[in-house]
Amino acid sequence: MFHLKNGFYCLTLLLLLLIALPCSSPAAERVYTLAVVPNLPAVTLHKNWRPLVEHLSKETGVRIELKLYDKINTFLADAQAGQTDFLYAPPNMYFLAYQRQKYIPLVRSSHMIRGQVFVRKDSPYTKVNELKGKTIAFVGPKNVCSVITRHSMLTGQGAIDYNVSFSGSTINVAKSVLVGKADAGATLDTSMMNDLPEMRKEFRVILETERMAPHPFAAHPRVPKQVQEVVTAALLRLDESDQGRKILDTVKLSKPIRADYNRDYSFFAKVDFERLDKQQPK
Structure with a gap:
């Protein structure tokens, strides 16, 4: 009888311990x-x-x-x-x-995707190297369109120095160019198509970067x-x-x-x- 009770208590203790343990499936x-x-x-x-x-x-x-x-x-x-x-x-x-x-x-x-630099349709600039010393508007310093277009203009053929301005959005970049606050603007080609469908006809693209993932x-x-x-x-x-x-x-x-x-x-x-x-x- 003693052994039976002892076995019962051990089994009960084991079950309580199993219940108290956390689930063994961490994944x-x-x-x-x-x-x-x-x-x-x-x-x-x-x-x-x-x-x-x-x-x-x-x-x-x-x-x-x-x-x-x-x-x-x-x-x-x-x-x-x-x-x-x-x-x-x-x-x-x-x-x-x-x-x-x-x-x-x-x-x-x-x-x-690819970056592009654009000017107003009535702008005298037809090539990106003509923007030397001019102001180019970008969305922001870390946006991918800003990085790839600035890299292209600083290292590609006809690399130039220029002034930057950061406008905060694709629409603000376009507005800066339209009102003359910037001589040119830079965006992704997809942003231009999606965000500025009506304004696109006001601009002329003068530089496109290589396509990338x-x-x-x-x-x-x-x-x-x-x-x-x-x-x-x-x-x-x-x-x-x-x-x-x-x-x-x-x-x-x-x-x-x-x-x-x-x-x-x-x-x-x-x-x-x-x-x-x-x-x-x-």
Whole structure:
């Protein structure tokens, strides 16, 4: 009888210990963060990205939470410090994060981008080297259109020195050129088409950079390869349905393909970011 009671107490104690222990499936419990570049107000970004994050979490079983920022500098600092598991960033900012953390690009849109410099249609300038010493308006110092066009003008054939001004948005860049505050402006070709459909006829493009890959959806190397693969597969499958394509279009990942660092983003190793950072409005 004593042995029976003793065995019962041991079994009860074991069951209590098992109940008290945490779940032994850490992969199922872990929450991964996705940082998105703050190129729009946080409220808009949350609205745009929430359907994608919810779909990925449901489709893959991987819990993902959005990490949004008010300032680009804070976003970039966190990315360079590896503070986020997944990352959606412009190519130049992705490259800076890659240098420090080796983020792995998983997926990008197949639509290539390029920078362009434009002037008013009645402007006397027909070539970019005629803008030596003139003022060129850019969206901001760290925007990809600013980085690739400034790099091109400082290093390409007919490289020139010029004054910069930062206008804050594509529309403000265009307005600066129209009212004569700037002699020329620089944007992405896609921004010109999407943001300024009516104003485009007022301008003339005098420089286009080479085409390059757009923003990647990337993963930190600490994210398990299995998780990277299921997230990549889920993103690519979204292109197979109308609803999925709508979700992708909203976050600018339309017609997604697998991304590759060497093919898509190694170009930025040529960019002198320190020199660009020193360019300030006069």
